[in-house]
Amino acid sequence: MDEHAAQYLRIFTLLTLPKIDEILAEHTAKPEHRLAQRVLAEELVSLIHGPEVVERCIFQTAALYPAKTDGQTAGYKASSIVKAFRGDEVMFKQISRTAFFGRSISRLLKELEIVPSYGMSHIPARMEMSRCILCD
């Protein structure tokens, strides 16, 4: 993708050529930030789905896949997460309080059709801690 970023930015976006050169220069200086890919994705989604969808996607990505370099891990409220994901029938599920509490997690995931069977949600033996921006 890196080698195609410049070409795709020129083909698939309406950004001016000087602006694309500017983006590529910054991308070359810090390729780990993946600026060219981000701009390409944002411009394409904006052209196809509109700027509101871009904002929503950026928030979802930032919340679920926090950048390792920015050190910012807090600040995501449940209400804004709900707002960002509501309407996504695959990623977002709702359940009543009565149905939620006191239920085993494997049963919950099965009933919400997050996993296809109880067996699929068997808990692994090895315990690890994982950083997730949503729980900081």
Added chain:
Amino acid sequence: MIGKGGLYVNGVQEKEDRKTDENSLLEDRIMVIRLGKSTFRIIEVIPDEEAIIRDRLGAEAEPLYK
């Protein structure tokens, strides 16, 4: 086991199939599930009354709770 990465609830890998309680929710509202390496699901816990209305009205209930 789900995928190679296991099951994470609110960022912590689950050791056993425990039951849900008040501590299972972030801000008493959502549970974030990560399956495997990069598959996420968000579960929102809503009041029982709202769940009934949503069940009855489907998409028509959406404007009521925005």
